[in-house]
Amino acid sequence: MFLRFALGVAGIAIAATLALAETGPAPAQAITPATPPATTAPSDGPFGEDATLTAKTIIYVKGSGTWETAFQTITGSFKKLKGYSDKEGLKIDGMPMTIFTATDDTGFQYQAAIPLAESPKNPPHGDIALGQSPDGHALKFIHHGSYDDLDNTYEAITNYLDEKRLEAKDLFIEQYVTDPITADPKQLTVNVYVLLK
16 A cells, blocks of 8 residues: 555656756657556556546545555445435436545545535535545556555556656546445456546
């Protein structure tokens, strides 16, 4: 889990390296989907696929946690959201996601979110809030396997960003293709979106 912290630090390190290496205006770089060498690719699909995220209305639970209990912390938040959406009869419009807003080597701050087709008639209160998901230019990386093995995917993402000399924002998203509440935590499919500056 410590590599998720490295992802945020990698964006800063890449920016510093680029600033030192520049002697004039940098030429525009096209970002194209690529596949890293087989030894670093954690999935068999495209790795670093270009994506544009569109803001969606979300309900979310904001919190913090440690990497040792990350999956339990996040799924606990999704259970709260599911209970609220079921009670209010909300129409879910997409896959659940965790928006990581800050990370370090011991833990993280996050928003566990569920996208909605429309804002609820009765606005949420307490631990649950209403907001918008992040939007912008991103790269999509796919992870298949256990939640603990996401470290390998984040290591490959960091290497990919280094190789391509890309600068990431201090925010990334895990979008769960398999339901994190009901799926076997060793058999997950997770889309990781890294927003670029």
